[in-house]
Amino acid sequence: MSSVTANVLMIGDIVGAPGLRALFTFLPSLIKKTEADLVIANGENALKGFGIGEEEIAAMRSYGVDVITSGNHVWERKEAADLLEAEPALLRPANYPRSLPGRGVAHIEGQSAPGLPAPTRASGASGHFEWLVVNLQGRRELYDIDCPFAKADQILANAARENPGALIVVDFHAESNEEKEALAWYLDGRASVVAGTHTHVPTADERTLPKGTGYLTDLGMTGPVDSVIGMNGDICVRRFLTQIPYKMETAEGSAAIMGALFRIDPESRRCVGIERVYKSL
Template structure:
């Protein structure tokens, strides 16, 4: 089995890139299941019905999120009805939606959970304790278990990887929009990458217009962020899973960058 995880989709350009490259990769590489982080898919922050539907139309099977999940109030109208849209499970109290899902594929139940880090992020419940609670529930239902850990610091994501090594099939980090070069199979068999990277306009600062970011950094004054336009980058990993053992045997980084003519490198 091959499962592809696609990094944070940013705005209209990110959705276009996702719709363009996901079907091609799925056909060429024999991808069985696609998981994508879509929390920036609607104009750079949050979800709308349209942005979520375009991810599904582009080939997403499961959509994860992060700290921007609530930024568009539209999400409250549909998050409870979406079986494969998940938000960080460590929101305190009775938050809308759910923090993990089970996706049936052939004879397997694929479990995907979503957690948010706390370093330089909103002060949610402890993800290192929450993941233990989730595992107790998911192990009853799932043959394979994956985590999207939406966190700011590399250290927090790496620490989570070590905590889960050998206990889940794979873990990907999201949020920082820059793909890391450390994709590997950890010693006890968990496929891991610190950050998937971004799917969205690369002539930008993490998907935002460069002049807006430079103004804020140079003046320390507020400015309204706008999603950039232009050619996109597509960032992902493909995990290969042994069907007999449900363990990862390979993790491969995917990094496609368009130029002005739209040709991916």
């Protein structure tokens, strides 16, 4: 086992302006404290709770996010297609049809293979590791897109040929906890990390699976605390009472950042430590 770990900080779904405010407030100090070599954040709710725009991407990148993952809400805005084509750091789930714009995998260059520029950290973290960030979406209670298990096989087989030294990190955007656990079990020993997003509710089941994959069912959300999964609580209650789909709005007020730090042994590629993150304004 190496005496140095490769550290990836993963941030749960960023919800609207409150989420961006929490990210701005806490992320720089978290990067320094954790010596994060790579920062991944799910940004599909960054623009008023639904979708993401150019300004939100620029803000997240300036705060220290290296790769922005997403999910079903990335398609909410009309500019989504252009952004997904133009911004290499923005991912959409890889198991959407190939005909759609964008990409579902980000390769972060290492010492031996080119890709997105390796992050440079003021914290002193090395940033010299090679990474492959994979964005997948579940199908249970969501959309009948391509199989995430089969797509993961395809991506990992390609990585074994083209990027054999990369540390593989998966953001699995899914509703079903069972589906999330099943994918992690399926990828155990092949990916260093599998972390879930989408529900906006953080789980406390962090663990390293038998063959070395670090796992957490859901990273939670980075957004308003006094809310219903980031949305205005009164509107959410009204929707349940009346069964009328009133337009959802991002809640206001205090916000929190949620996520987890995964420490990986770069030699064995096993996850050797997981620390959940929760800080509120």
